[in-house]
Amino acid sequence: MSNGPTVLIEQANTRYTMIAVVEQDERTAYFYLYPAELQSKKYRMRACWLRNLQPGPSKRDSAAMENGDAPMLEAHYCNHPQGKEPLQADRLSIVWMPEEDGAAVLYDGETLGVIPGWSLYSEDPAAYAADCTGGDGDALVFPLGDASKNQQHARVAEAVTFRKLWDDTETPQWPVIQDQFINIYQQHFGELKQYFAIDNNQWPPMALGKFEKDNVVYFLTMGVSIRPMPWVSYLYNDHAPAYRRMELALAISKDDFSEEEITKMAEGLSGMADIPWRHISWLGEGHTIGSAKLPAPFESIVLSAALYNGEGIEMPEMYGDKVNLFWASPVTLTERQYAHEKANGGYELLEKMIQADITHIVRKRDAIV
Structure with a gap:
């Protein structure tokens, strides 16, 4: 019986319309974007699997979903079929896209997961994780892959540069x-x-x-x-x-x-x-x-x-x-x-x-x- 997930990082966008959260229990780590209460009638929570902390299941983790727990990703879709060490909170950071409707989570400055803004408006939400290697049509998450195949890399890099420009007090914009x-x-x-x-x-x-x-x-x-x-x-x-x-x-x-x-x-x-x-x-x-x-x-x-x-x-x-x-x-x-x-x-x-x-x-x- 799990004690429920631990929140590792939580950060709202500048208008507090959305909140980005990374949660981890003893099985998995997930990245979520929650609409604030005022937006919750219009928009729904979006989730991005980040990693399994235990050996992955061979097929879809339906039992976890029925239990109300975050599902593990199938072993054959992970770059770590046997599970990976837990995430450390102090190595995580969040970057909001300039539109402030999507965000990415970084680990030691490297992109770990992305929930693009357009996923908020789509009937088929999408999220991308660095530790995911594949998926089927109704996958929990898609591979982030490398920069030549996925424009999310460029979007995150642009967001990071944009925020740095505005944080730079030496050369005000x-x-x-x-x-x-x-x-x-x-x-x-x-x-x-x-x-x-x-x-x-x-x-x-x-x-x-x-x-x-x-x-x-x-x-x-x-x-x-x-x-x-x-x-x-x-x-x-x-x-x-x-x-x-x-x-x-x-x-x-x-x-x-x-x-x-x-x-x-x-x-x-x-x-x-x-x-x-x-x-x-x-x-x-x-x-x-x-x-x-x-x-x-x-x-x-x-x-x-x-x-x-x-x-x-x-x-x-x-x-x-x-x-x-x-x-x-x-x-x-x-x-x-x-x-x-x-x-x-x-x-x-x-x-x-x-x-x-x-x-x-x-x-x-x-x-x-």
């Missing part, structure tokens, strides 16, 4: 990123009037710049694109680099709205910047977000790069990826309902808005549907 964005924004939208930190003192640094030109007030975020968004690599696969990073923008006509209304709308925008990581979701063209900060009759915003009709903006790249600039355009209740009536309804709403000569600059207007 943020001032360089900040300058790039401010310079580009100033070229198009006038001098930087005000600068607001919108990261609640959490990593990564994020800010909102206020600019003014031709009686229009512009608010543009910077730093949101430091992290790629969750979900996108699962939805777009090889095309993900074109969709996974974004900044948000808002342009408001001073002729149409009071100073107080403008300030409130900007507050609404700054609260949206962290949504993908707070909710393990993503934002893209045609997505709508409710906001209590909008003047009536507006009650939500729709995000769009297509509504922008100014001169082209050459956004800085972020870690080799394109950065999308989405303009927030307020919409009414009926417009939002129209967008939600069918798949890709947000695109249809945007088409109607463009036909009605609605641009990225927010003005008073009547509902168009």
